[in-house]
Amino acid sequence: MEKKMSFGWAILPLLLMVIVMVFTIVVLEQGPHMPLIFGTVVAGLVALKHGFTWKDIEEMMYKGIRLALPAVIIIMLVGLVIGSWMGGGIVATMIYYGLQIISPAWFLVTILFICSIVSLAIGSSWSTMATIGVAGMGIGLSMGIPAGMIAGAVISGAYFGDKMSPLSDTTNLAAGLTGTNLFAHIKHMLWTTVPAYIIATIAFGVIGRQFAATNMESAEIQGMLSTIRDNFIVSPWLLLVPLFIIVLVAVKVPAMPALIVGIVLGMLSHVFVQGGSITEAVGALQSGFAIATGNDMVDALFNSGGIDNMMYTVSMTIIAMTFGGILEYSGMLKAIIQEILRFAKSTGSLVAATIASCFATNASCSEQYISIVVPARMFATAYRERGLHSKNLSRSLEDGGTLTSVFIPWNTCGVFIMSTLGVSVAQYAPYAILNFTVPIISIIFAFTGFTIIKLTEQEKVALAAEDKRLNEESLA
Template identity: 70%
Template sequence: MKREISFKVAIIPLAVMIVVMALTVVVLEQGPHIPLIVGTSVAALVAWRSGYKWKEIEEAMYKGIRLALPAVIIIMLVGLTIGAWIGGGVVATMIYYGLKIITPSLFLVSICVICSIVSLAIGSSWSTMGTIGVAGMGIGLSMGIPAPMIAGAIISGAYFGDKMSPLSDTTNLASGLTNTDLFVHIKHMFYTTIPGLLIALVTYAFLGRNFGKGNVDTANIDQIIGVMQDSFVISPWLLAVPLIVIILVAKKVPAVPALVIGILLGFLSQIIVQGGNVADAVATLQSGFVINTGNEMVDNLFNGGGLDSMMYTVSMTIVAMTFGGILENTGMLSAIVSQILKLAKTAKSLVISTIASCFATNAACSEQYISIVIPSRMFAKAYRDKGLHSKNLSRALEDGGTLTSVFIPWNTCGVFIFGTLGVSAFQYAPYAVLNFIVPIISIIFAITGFSIVKLTETEKLALEKEEHTVLKG
């Protein structure tokens, strides 16, 4: 017979997984797959001991995996996009003009702003990082800027746009689940997100001062530009490829068909513009682009992409979601979040508890969508009971859920970034300024009461009437 799983028991799989993860990743310097499998095994054992049958535990894992399937498809398509755009000379062209136009000292600020604009236009941090971000990494590395700094600036920009865009799935999810008007939700996020972006840009300007003209080996950049010109056909017309994808997504074409069109255009560019044959172009899509110029920097920049390069990321996503699936679907996650909810006795602590719960859910379930869905269910009534407007909850969900997902190495976002930009969460975390400063600002505002909006009497009466209608119906 199934029994309710207590907090003390529910925390065991998560605690075991985190300890094993720390030992494996930090001490042994190995990947996070095995710790997640260990955590999944412990979670399954706890569920079985609590009365769940193996069939139910298995179904819980499958539910978790099914939730991640859209992400898996995007991950694979991004791998194909990177391969096609490298092979087609698209990435080389973006890097070439980037090196010609962007000043090294302003690079971190520039790439953050560019990613913000693109992500705001298309509503997708992943698509932004998988296209503009890849080129940005190449430009920054060519200028001698450390990879973690570049990745942090790209992530900050990409997640600003993702969070503030009316086209973003997480933005629509947070507003929809809390029954908050989409544009009311976005407007309320201005209070925490705009200051967060400004702090990030000031930080990147400060960091960038070390990469002024006097500290950059311009001869090295000139050499890289020369090798790229010898290895690829550089043409401004190739910039139309990413531009077409951005326009398609901005026109509300779904991400999958838009990326497929981008892949096709890159594939054709490798054959028509770069003069490659069909067999090479197909091989690039499968196993990535291969180049040997004799210049280590150029070879590192352009050897990669393809479907095979994303299989590590795909397998990690699937393993992580089996763990998260058991925790969510056997009630363990609810037991953990409910314990956090008990600490929320005031309006101030309620917002802080929401952010903490979102972060905990990101760690436990490895998926940012779950970090919005579950806390929204758990906290909605508590916000109403304390007379707080739903836009406080929707903002807290994004501040604590959407943004912090990148700091969990085994979260689908952390895994995607590692697979796309080649930098681990531990490395870029100090430089993803927007992502950690916004939750801090949100907590400060909760403590001071600034921008925490209470329900008016009219709104309270409307909610009571709505609840009464639902109960009666």
């Protein structure tokens, strides 16, 4: 289906979409849905001009949507989890004890560490943000810490674990697509990720010191604790629910069934612990948990969740993937990346081009998985021809793809964070320190040659033999 596409035509839909996106968001103060639809229409017209039929374009859009279906299901399940955990008093319990245990001065570092550990154990940034992250937002906001700072610490910790965990889907995807041993891939990523993590820890430690004077005995915080006690049954036993879900995912139970277990436990807590009716429990799943305590901060924290509140995110994801599907399957994205590759003459520029391509794919196709899959296909030959080990490519894919997805408002990761943590990209981007520091370190190392691994002669011979075997099999 793919046809030859010039760079000029290929980049046109993306450029026009970005221009309209900026105007719509900044000037009109509207959401990103209409610009994405506009971009999809332009991409479809460009495809028609290059000989594709309307049936071809429809199939491209359907393929793009199919890629997003797992993310759409997870987004809806997370809405159900939040609704049930709010109604079940699980989040209230986490916030209640968190307020009493965590020091405001060290809150950002603490939530960074907790999210890192949980995400490393379960291999999922989304599950970490939807559970620990939601509670962390509540605790931090109660301490008077700005939402963007809290979200930045949550995201940095969650993506550290997602990137470094052998259970992570993106980690396995990057290793598998490049033919790199999984643990060799993870070990190679330590060189760029650990320095960035240290920088993030120091930064959050310094930023957090401004909240050292926050009085945990203040009337506002004590009022919040009192309101939580008056409106929820707070019990340490409720903490077993998130702990159980973390254990399930850690022992390799897939995310979807693990989240379903979390929803059921949340509903049971709502009915049998909090004393709510079945009608109220089901309503919390559908339209979100609703409470009117008279305390504005408590009401703002707990009136959330439900599948209805995730439909904005779901619709944006589907529209974004129709746009990405046309770019990917018409060959536009390939033409853009090939043009970028023309300027990658040195090892440093090749790695920089890879990371830039991953970011561009995140922006154009709105899905972090595609930002790993497409550049992996495009750059594999270039890395091998220059005698570079495949783990250089696999690391660059994660440094540029997995981590930068959070900076695109219409990417599935960006919309998930906005709907789950309630914070916009513009608010948290300056504080997602790990996510923007890792790509910078990766590019610096590439230009200096530090940690760049070359293929040995034995490895070159082995790869040549494998290529010959595959060619013979294909001819046979």
